[in-house]
Amino acid sequence: MNVAVILFGGKGERFSKDYPKQFVKFHGKTLMEHTVEKFLENFIHLIIIVVNGEYLEESKKILKKYKRKNIYVILGGKTREFSTLNAVKYLKDLISEDDNVIIHDGARPFVSKEVILRNIDFVNKYGAVVTAVPVENTIAFVENKIVKEIPPRRYLFTLQTPQTFKYSILYKSFRLIKDLEKFTDDSSVVLAAGYNVHVVYGEKTNIKITTKEDLYLIGVEKIEGNI
Numbered sequence: 001m002n003v004a005v006i007l008f009g010g011k012g013e014r015f016s017k018d019y020p021k022q023f024v025k026f027h028g029k030t031l032m033e034h035t036v037e038k039f040l041e042n043f044i045h046l047i048i049i050v051v052n053g054e055y056l057e058e059s060k061k062i063l064k065k066y067k068r069k070n071i072y073v074i075l076g077g078k079t080r081e082f083s084t085l086n087a088v089k090y091l092k093d094l095i096s097e098d099d100n101v102i103i104h105d106g107a108r109p110f111v112s113k114e115v116i117l118r119n120i121d122f123v124n125k126y127g128a129v130v131t132a133v134p135v136e137n138t139i140a141f142v143e144n145k146i147v148k149e150i151p152p153r154r155y156l157f158t159l160q161t162p163q164t165f166k167y168s169i170l171y172k173s174f175r176l177i178k179d180l181e182k183f184t185d186d187s188s189v190v191l192a193a194g195y196n197v198h199v200v201y202g203e204k205t206n207i208k209i210t211t212k213e214d215l216y217l218i219g220v221e222k223i224e225g226n227i
Helices: 029-039 053-063 080-091 111-124 167-176 186-192 211-219
Strands: 002-008 046-051 073-077 100-105 128-134 141-143 145-148 157-166 198-201
Touching: 002 029, 002 080, 029 053, 046 053, 046 080, 053 073, 073 080, 080 100, 080 167, 080 186, 100 167, 111 128, 111 157, 111 198, 128 186, 141 211, 157 167, 157 186, 167 186
Parallel strands: 002 046, 002 100, 046 073, 128 198
Antiparallel strands: 100 157, 128 157, 141 145
């Protein structure tokens, strides 16, 4: 079984202080709809939507248009990793240890079917995978505005989502690691738990929408909504 966990737990204040970015419309649909629809495929058997409690009812209103019975909306946690933890706990009695859990940022509405399928293919081989693209710019470690080190680019990747894991690996990792506050993505939790995480090549267009400018950069000419 392939399970999609889509995270909308944040408030998106860098996008707008008054209007959550998942409800902003472009091309006639909300960002939430654009992202969720990327997972309405017959190879995705269950979808868990994780939302901020403040926006639970509005999220349910948007999602009720999808008649599939296998879409569940649950509450997120105080950080991204606690939102993932809530999903991991919710899934405990719904899926088996060998099922695949595909975790995706709700703010990445341009993920392609090909990237999702590559995640599924690779997780069945390796158990834990992360979508990533090689960095193109030179990266420096800087401390007190002084460059301390410039690592070789060939070793550096920008991590994206989906990040996909066998449920047994994800469950054991989130049970083992207690200080979730210091982690910013799921692959780092799994890595800290001692598992190898393999790379799935992503796409440049699979950007995370953080500000309104991100939508304009991807070619969206008009943003609808009271932002």
